[in-house]
Amino acid sequence: MKGDGETHPTLSPGDEFADFDTWDQSNLAGVPKKPEMIQYEYAREALKQGLKLEEELGTNAFKYGLVGGTDTHTALSTAEEDNYFSKTAAQEPKPDRWEHPFLDTPQVKTPGWKLTAAGWTGVWATKNTREALWDAMKRKETYSTTGPRIMVRFFGGFDFTAEDANSRMPAEAGYDKGVPMGGDLHNAPKGKSPTFLVAALKDAYSGNLDRIQVIKGWLDKKGELHEKVYDVVWGDADKRKPNAQGKLPPVGNTVNVKEATWTNTIGAPELITVWKDPDFDPNLSAFYYARVIEIPTPRWTAYDAKRFNVQMSKEVPMTTQERAYTSPIWYQPSKPKS
Amino acid sequence: MSVLGKIMREPLLHFLLLGGGLFLLYNMSNGGRVDKPNTIVVTPGKVKQLSANFSRTWERLPTEQELNGLLTSYLRDEVFYREAIALGLDKDDNLIRRRMRQKLEFILEDISVLVDPTDEALTRYMQQHEDQFRLQPQIAFRQVYLSPDKRQDIKAAATKILASLNTGEISEQQSAQLGDQIMLEHAFKLSSQSDIERRFGQVFARQLLTLPSGVWSGPVVSGYGGHLVLVSERVEGRMPTLAEVREEVQRDWLFEQRNALKESTYRKLLEEYEIVMQEPMNPAYVSGPAVAATRPETAPR
Numbered sequence: 040m041k042g043d044g045e046t047h048p049t050l051s052p053g054d055e056f057a058d059f060d061t062w063d064q065s066n067l068a069g070v071p072k073k074p075e076m077i078q079y080e081y082a083r084e085a086l087k088q089g090l091k092l093e094e095e096l097g098t099n100a101f102k103y104g105l106v107g108g109t110d111t112h113t114a115l116s117t118a119e120e121d122n123y124f125s126k127t128a129a130q131e132p133k134p135d136r137w138e139h140p141f142l143d144t145p146q147v148k149t150p151g152w153k154l155t156a157a158g159w160t161g162v163w164a165t166k167n168t169r170e171a172l173w174d175a176m177k178r179k180e181t182y183s184t185t186g187p188r189i190m191v192r193f194f195g196g197f198d199f200t201a202e203d204a205n206s207r208m209p210a211e212a213g214y215d216k217g218v219p220m221g222g223d224l225h226n227a228p229k230g231k232s233p234t235f236l237v238a239a240l241k242d243a244y245s246g247n248l249d250r251i252q253v254i255k256g257w258l259d260k261k262g263e264l265h266e267k268v269y270d271v272v273w274g275d276a277d278k279r280k281p282n283a284q285g286k287l288p289p290v291g292n293t294v295n296v297k298e299a300t301w302t303n304t305i306g307a308p309e310l311i312t313v314w315k316d317p318d319f320d321p322n323l324s325a326f327y328y329a330r331v332i333e334i335p336t337p338r339w340t341a342y343d344a345k346r347f348n349v350q351m352s353k354e355v356p357m358t359t360q361e362r363a364y365t366s367p368i369w370y371q372p373s374k375p376k377s
Numbered sequence: 378m379s380v381l382g383k384i385m386r387e388p389l390l391h392f393l394l395l396g397g398g399l400f401l402l403y404n405m406s407n408g409g410r411v412d413k414p415n416t417i418v419v420t421p422g423k424v425k426q427l428s429a430n431f432s433r434t435w436e437r438l439p440t441e442q443e444l445n446g447l448l449t450s451y452l453r454d455e456v457f458y459r460e461a462i463a464l465g466l467d468k469d470d471n472l473i474r475r476r477m478r479q480k481l482e483f484i485l486e487d488i489s490v491l492v493d494p495t496d497e498a499l500t501r502y503m504q505q506h507e508d509q510f511r512l513q514p515q516i517a518f519r520q521v522y523l524s525p526d527k528r529q530d531i532k533a534a535a536t537k538i539l540a541s542l543n544t545g546e547i548s549e550q551q552s553a554q555l556g557d558q559i560m561l562e563h564a565f566k567l568s569s570q571s572d573i574e575r576r577f578g579q580v581f582a583r584q585l586l587t588l589p590s591g592v593w594s595g596p597v598v599s600g601y602g603g604h605l606v607l608v609s610e611r612v613e614g615r616m617p618t619l620a621e622v623r624e625e626v627q628r629d630w631l632f633e634q635r636n637a638l639k640e641s642t643y644r645k646l647l648e649e650y651e652i653v654m655q656e657p658m659n660p661a662y663v664s665g666p667a668v669a670a671t672r673p674e675t676a677p678r
């Protein structure tokens with residue numbers, strides 16, 4: 040509803056996907072946000088700070104998994120862009136909800152279009168029972184999406200090979216040779232770097248996949264924190280190559296805003312690969328998580344504009360790139376004592 | 378007092394009074410209230426109860442000091458409760474009114490559970506709610522995926538692979554090798570229509586239902602691309618027998634009964650009251666008590 044909580048453009052200036060419907064104007068009481076508050080509010084930054092705290096305190100207070108939710112107060116689980124029932128009854132479907140203020144205080148005005156359609160949590164449980172779901176969440180084997188039911192697999196280990204990606208069932212090699220999302224790696228064997236088996240299957244009803252990225256955060260010898268985003272596999276790879284700076288060109292855009300439609304003629308229905316960290320230092324603690332990006336599809340505002348035949352102002356975004364984020368896999372030089 | 382007199386003849390009320398009497402007896406034996414209004418007797422039973430409540434939360438017995446605290450708090454409750462009632466503070470309090478209504482409704486709910494439905498009543502209920510209980514068709518199938526990302530012409534590829542698939546008996550191991558890789562099972566066991574929809578999308582599931590069994594056909598289009606499919610087993614949708622879904626039907630039936638009992642009891646009680654409107658009611662305002670009582674009964678869901 041209020042964008043994602045992964046990271047903020049000012050925290051991750053090098054990340055071109057860092058700004059997903061960001062809400063940083065104020066808190067819910069309308070108190071304007073100050074720049075120094077931002078660092079305490081996003082998941083990636085806390086994952087990084089956790090590495091530092093662990094060095095100082097001996098335990099990582101921010102070792103958590105990733106989840107998504109609807110954040111609705113309507114009792115409806117309506118996460119789809121074309122079935123947008125918004126956050127509260129005040130923004131239920133009607134022609135003017137895009138401009139009707141969600142927040143209206145002397146300092147801050149937040150129009151309805153700034154609200155985002157809801158998200159989900161994916162859980163890799165052994166059974167569909169309360170106990171098994173609980174256990175899976177406890178071991179952080181979860182991922183979050185901004186709405187589509189994208190299926191994501193993410194395994195880390197030291198022995199994955201390209202061959203492991205040639206499978207309908209990547210999880211077989213995944214569990215056999217590594218740990219799933221939410222897991223831990225330590226004591227890298229001499230001369231080996233962590234390898235990650237990562238795979239995503241699109242939502243049958245939603246857009247194709249643009250790319251999968253692995254996001255790495257680490258603590259260097261001087262105690263400074265870093266992050267880096269790697270594009271690890273992408274759609275249309277036959278004609279889409281990174282440029283000299285290593286930047287992958289955008290996937291394109293097939294959205295017909297007027298009709299609120301798109302075509303799955305770009306991107307890929309499924310992406311899978313094995314990726315090896317090219318910058319690995321076995322003496323530094325780090326975390327890795329995967330982010331899956333969809334091709335552009337119509338945002339709820341585009342469906343509203345068509346359905347209610349309203350003209351929205353220029354600033355209102357009409358397309359979105361939905362995504363999924365996995366829980367991290369952590370690497371530590373030595374196994375913790377506990 | 379004539380209202381009360383009439384109500385007194387209600388069998389339901391007899392039941393309620395009987396139940397209420399039991400509660401009262403229980404309270405007197407346990408709660409330690411006696412005739413003398415300004416006496417609070419703390420019985421050993423009360424102490425045990427306080428201690429048991431504590432253990433339920435903390436999973437251990439209270440210490441001497443904690444038990445003292447519980448007793449002090451209990452006495453404070455009791456004294457204030459009695460004084461507040463004496464002052465009439467329970468009157469005109471929305472929270473208390475709501476709670477009293479709720480308690481009465483809870484008793485009605487408990488009574489409704491006492492009725493054991495007959496098979497005929499449940500069968501009738503099931504048939505009246507066919508949509509809710511109808512079993513969906515189920516299909517077991519194999520699928521060979523054709524990726525629009527990897528193939529220029531899916532139709533042509535489909536024709537070619539179909540020809541080889543339909544030449545003779547092709548084993549599951551053999552057909553699993555064909556087509557393009559995707560993270561979907563090759564062979565699906567009997568799955569309901571909605572399960573298939575969830576994986577492949579509605580269009581695919583609907584088309585799959587129309588296909589003949591035992592022959593490879595397609596491409597059937599899903600959200601992922603094209604699929605050649607072999608329907609290996611099919612179970613038609615049907616109404617279940619009562620025995621298959623008895624528990625579910627009974628639960629829903631009971632829910633309906635419970636609401637009906639609440640509603641009918643309310644209406645009966647309401648009949649005993651005369652509603653005096655001191656100002657004429659605006660016809661647009663139609664949610665007054667008398668009107669509510671004549672509202673058509675809606676089937677709860």
